[in-house]
Amino acid sequence: MARVVVDVPLAHLDRPFDYAVPDEMADEVRAGCRVRVRFAGQLVDGFVLELADSSEHGGKLTPLAKVVSPEPVLTPQVVALARAVAERWGGTVTDVLRLAVPPRRVAAEKRPPAEPPPPPPPPDPAGFARYPTGPALLTAVAEGRPARAVWTALPGEDWPARLVELCQAALSGGRGALVVTPDGRDLDRLAAAAEARLPQGSVVVLRADAAPDARYRRFLDAVRGTARVVLGTRAAVFAPVADLGLVAVWDDGDDLHAEPRAPYAHARDVLVHRAHLASCAAVVAATARTAEAQLLVESGWAHELVADRATLRAAAPRVQALGADAELARDPAARTARLPSLAHRVARQALADGAPVLVQVPRAGYAPGLACDRCRAPARCAVCSGPLGVAATPGPGGSRVPACRWCARPAATFDCPYCHGTKLRASVVGAARTAEELGRAFAGAAVRVSGRGSGVLPSVPPGPALVVATPGAEPVAEGGYGAALLLDSWALLGRADLRAGEETLRRWMNAAALVRPASAGGQVVVAADAAHPVVQALVRWDPGWLAARELADRRELGFPPATRMAALSGTAPALAEFLAAARLPADADLLGPVPEPSRPGQEGERERYLVRVPRAEGSALAHALAEVQGVRSAKKATEHVRVQLDPLDLV
Template sequence: MGGSERAGREGEQLALVGQAARTAPRARPRTWRNAPLAERLPVARVLVDKGLVHLDRLFDYAVPAAMDAEARPGVRVRVRFGAGQRDGRREGGRLINGFVVERRADSDFPGVLAPLAQVLSTEPVLSPGLLRLCRAVADRYAGALADVVQLAVPPRMARAERQPSPPAPPPPAPPGPGGWSRYPSGPAYLAALARGEAPRAVWTALPGPHWPDELARALATALAAGRGALAVLPDGRAAARADAALTALLGPGHHVLLTADAGPEARYRRWLAVSRGAVRCVVGTRAAMFAPVARLGLVALWDDGDAAHHDDRAPQPHAREVLALRAVQEGAAALFGGLSRSAESARLVETGWAGELAAAREAVRAAAPLVRTVGDGDQARDPAARAARLPTLAWQAVREGLARGPVLVQVPRRGYVPRLACARCRTPARCAHCHGPLAAVGAAEVLRCAWCGQDAPGWHCAECGGARLRAVVVGARRTAEELGRAFPAVQVRTSGRDHVLGAVPDRPALVVSTPGAEPVPEGPGYAAALLLDGWALLGRPDLRAGEEALRCWLNAAALVRPQAEGGTVVVLGEPTERAVQSLVRWDPAGHARRELADRSFLGFPPVARMAAVSGSPEAVAGLLGSLRLPASAEVLGPVPLPVAEPGRPRRPGDPPAGERWERALIRVPPGHGAELAAALKSAQAGRLARREGPPVRIRVDPQDIG
């Protein structure tokens, strides 16, 4: 049975389950076996764990007298959902999990209510505030409430629930401004936090190792004012740096670290300490954006342009939008910071939702390294660049940097040689089995398909018959090998997806890293940095290519010593490119403003709200035909999507292999996003309830609109 057919049948088989129909006079509920019910508030309104938009409502169940004390709002329960036939007998449906949202004295459902089957836990994990936030997120992204609650509430660990949480520590003493004194508006922002106010700021941090301490001081200031604080960072390494800074500032016991590295049980135990009010400060990665912090006074987000802040699970919320919703709902301050700035953050400043928090140009120049550029024309005239990958300027920067400390080399691609082509006719080298791209996986140039993993010995070009290959893209491992031969007396270390280094000592070494995996140097910082193959980042067919390239470069260059201490960065990119010029000037705010102006002129996000609808041509046409869009909406497309080849790795949201899909984009001007999301959700729910073919995939604020 297909997903849509099964969903439709479940929608028809709700006779034995209390529906929120709101059609009949309210009456005291009856159950199948007339079991004794709770004397007071015998009806439980339950959110069932079914992430289907046409079932996105609450259901009424009877509360047996034996469960009266335990079935409180917020607890996990088991209920029977739907009804089925088995051996000729009608049964009460299968058991699924849910949450009690409300206890009531009566029900609007005219039929017989099914009783709660089991109270799984007496821990009230779904508080009214968390439920309200989940509802707002579901509405914004045209998703189902149950899907958002699944993101917000971690899986239950019974042993963790049995352990008591420690008593809440008293509020700490307010910290001093520390590094915030380097920003003209920094002390005033902390003073507003200390007074219990709710200032909002987009913070462009100065380069160097000080941002974890500055973030920790903002969180500590909110704690000292008697309110809670929450900081979300893109990965576990960044969260660990903020965690260490906050521990050094306040000592242990005032906050918890919520990351996947802790393991399910430890993470749930820490989450319970927050839910019970024993801890009022959370530092964590993306999932921590829903942490139920009591009396929330500050939400902080670091590096909002990082793709890790975008959840791949339905309805695919972004941490920035969730935290902005929390700031508004709970009257909390907001601090969205980073070494770079996204167009979305620039939009917050432009609309007045947040103020700008940045250092003066003199302070930026004093903290930043010297940035030098090498364009394609320079490399063409450079004998060293023609003979090897690195121009003379880069070799000179490496030699001088190694005399003072470690040198960072950023390479956009991982692996050895991830893309190859025929040396004679330049035809890309393809696998004979699945037509995937061939890659060299080691110095012996063993060819292997990047899709199916099969080796390709004895390769010959299908176009010209040639047997020689040339590297189209060089990866981090090949770069490390080349640098090792050029500097045989220097240690070469690599950091990438398979093995990420946390830190490197302050002694001469070459550190080859992919973007986002750069180790933090001990001591004053890297002596120099090379940012290779800028074309690979800037040449991507993506609306955010320039913004993402600048973000990766700034995050790496910020680890280099200031110019006064000899710090030098060499970027291999065309000097006329906007992102390269912004790096040279160290002006992420200016780059974000110009990006925002371009997108405003073209009607692209974040100025316009946009949704992507993808699926089979029939399904997309059916949904578009049933949509009741705002008058201001504009439909772009649909256009065909590339057919996914069978062996190719699939990303979330990619069409099934071999199927022909289309995608339409729908955009509306600012202020109409809620109408668009409501219309999409209503149309999708109607199609599922009527079983009108397969469902379509709806993505509000898609990351990729290319």
């Protein structure tokens, strides 16, 4: 008898089913293999979870229809993780397994498995010597102890090399390692460091943009135990690493770590669960620190891995913000200027010294936001009411005609519905226009743009140049940047978002970390009020202080991660039916409803509720919501209600 999880996306069928194993398939069927079974009159795919001698089903079992492949691609450890993730986020095991196991490619399975390379020696602890507890962490990982750390990397740190040293420590102890990065650029840097330091054949890279054959071949190397180190992006959190000894995530505050498909799990939280299930070491690493990482420290689950202040001062650039009396006396308009005189002087000095200058701009494009020149009302499309903007690429003849950012219809003429003004002004300036303005302000200096639309540069050569980049697209400069200018702070700090301050500091610190130390002339200018707490955290280079402050504020106000929240989205009748059937915990707070922001292509009006419970009631909330989804699925409800636990966006 085979216990099979069938690939059926219905919440009320989220359980394994028993099937008989025909004699002719007995030699091929094994736990973890792919099969085809008859379910509700149709042939569907499935995975064999286990083989058993008896079944609780009293009737006759339906036989397996076909063994798709005898290759065991689903390990018991991944099954246990999938169940834990489905339970925590109120999803189904089938949804998780779709993320965990890539589609089958026959050619890859025909390759014979290779022998894993011998373990390397333990890494040199010198790389972690600048952190007081760094060498002890390496030793714990090598010895297979479940050490947990929240690592705040120093500015200018070669973080790919440090993470690879942790992987080497795990390998030296005969155990595997898993490291997850937010995007392909970070993964490329990590893979290059691993290739240079780890034994050949011991590492595979799982990335979403890889060819299907290559991705499945690398997946098989991991599940067969040939490669003991897996590096990847978000979906790699479920990689079947043999004898797992270390899990690590880099830059856990990046929203790319949040899965946009059900059950909407976050890579950091999945790895924390995996470390608990596998009793292995875990490292949450970043230049900045999230409130969730701070909660891991304050709860005692992890310890801080930080450098002392003297080491930090030697590695950090000099950070200056607006508001100093001397600067205001010299430039009274500095508070409102987009590029104050301080930024001009710092940039000119760095260029004169032969160093590149990084200019971070929050928005891509040329003028992504337009407004009426007379009354300043946001300019909207006359057809679909979408926002008007100017693209980064000029049209025929170099013209820049405003167009709708939703339906792409050009707006050659404009008539403001409020004041009937006909002229437009840029309310938001993008990277392309910033590069154009800087090219005029710094005549003769080379200007490069890195970001969406213009292409992301992985690196820039040394030498004087202005590099305009959007957050997350900052290229690495050989030898470091001479200066960094952080512009348009209002666009980051002024967002109506619970994580606005935390996210702003993360973006600023990731950019500032690419600048040379102050001893080598490195300077950072942030165009923001020096009295703002986020600016103070940057000036003092103390992300832990801001994370602790954020967490304390959220505890007082009852916001995540101090509590657990679920977002319910749907039409008003569907939400009313859903909530009437839900058996929410007694301590649950129901917030809403509020109109859900319209999206391109969305039909009809939708609403949103937030359900808040204490952290201790999080499992009960997830169970209650999954139960309602199962009931609605069994009743074949016509309108879907989207359920998302721990959403990043609460607005």
